[in-house]
Amino acid sequence: MYRLVVTDGYTMNPGDLSWEPLHEIASVVYYDRLTPHDIVSACADADLVITNKTVFDQNILAQLPKLKAIFVTATGYNNIDISSAQNQSIAVYNVQNYSTESVAQHVIACMLDAANSIRQYIRSVRQGDWQRSQDFSYSVARITELKDKTIGIVGYGDIGRRIAEMALAFGLRVMVYSSHLQKSTEGITFVDLDELLAQADFVSINTRLTTSNQYLFDKKTLAKMKSTAVLINIARAQLIVEKDLYTTLKKRRIAAAYLDVLSEEPPTKGNPLIGLPNCYITPHVAWSTFESRSRLLETTISNIISFMDGSTSLNRVV
Secondary structure, three states: OOEEEEOOOOOOOOOOOOOHHHHOOOEEEEOOOOOHHHHHHHHOOOOEEEEOOOOEOHHHHHOOOOOOEEEEOOOOOOOEOHHHHHHOOOEEEOOOOOOHHHHHHHHHHHHHHHHHOHHHHHHHHHOOHHHHOOOOOOOOOOOOOOOOOEEEEEOOOHHHHHHHHHHHHOOOEEEEEOOOOOOOEOOEEEOOHHHHHHHOOEEEEOOOOOOOOOOOEOHHHHOOOOOOOEEEEOOOHHHEOHHHHHHHHHOOOOOEEEEOOOOOOOOOOOOOOOOOOOEEEOOOOOOOOHHHHHHHHHHHHHHHHHHHHOOOOOOEOO
8 A cells, every 4th residue: 555645734624624535545644744854754655745835855855765756735836846756757746726716706805805894894893883873874994886896807817717707797897917818808808917007996916926927016016006906916925026015005005905925924023014904914815715625635636546547637747
């Protein structure tokens, strides 16, 4: 039986999913998380590894001669030295499209939060403001409708397309900037980035990180947005120059930002974006609905079976 090591399983399964299907196909050693110092010793006898963020670079892989396959519980696999894996005949698998619904839903949730100010109203009621009110209804923050507002989607892969579909259901106008120009369709207009930034009430960043778009949103780009606009980033932190975003938010040059990613995760104490009253940060959870994580585990198990059977898999990287 194959010996399988799970190096950092907690984020995919904090306790609400079952590992039992893994035990049916392999001898499993499980870790919530491993320190870099412990990776080699923990995986020394492993035939297979399931990992999320644990780094397997050239040095580490060279010390794991028994390793036959790595299964990344994510779409991105930049934590694996692919060239070294190929040289050692180590197969590498990822999981694609498991979180499309979850991430798109998170973007819509951010827009609804910005439009309805629900947090502020709940906080107000808890503080006793309603009991003290002279009226049956009162205003704490402005509430606005999404209908007829404009969302600008930067990047038009599976997630961007799903956001567009959801946005249309709310009656939003949809503008898209994509490196792959497409013909406009009903309700969706493809434009250049400058036009999108000038018109969008919500700007959602959904593009993959590349060498050409790294730090796309710097002070010059941010300055092109409407002062009432809301920026949403659930893609990669390196698409934004964080110090420029801090200045932009601090000076109220845009209304707000919703971020699910930061350049350092977990962030260090004193990160200036944390605590800004118009910057709303979630801890990289857009992908992590129960359904999304269930699909992630199920597909990973399918990848393992595919490797064992020697069958073809769309998720095999090398």
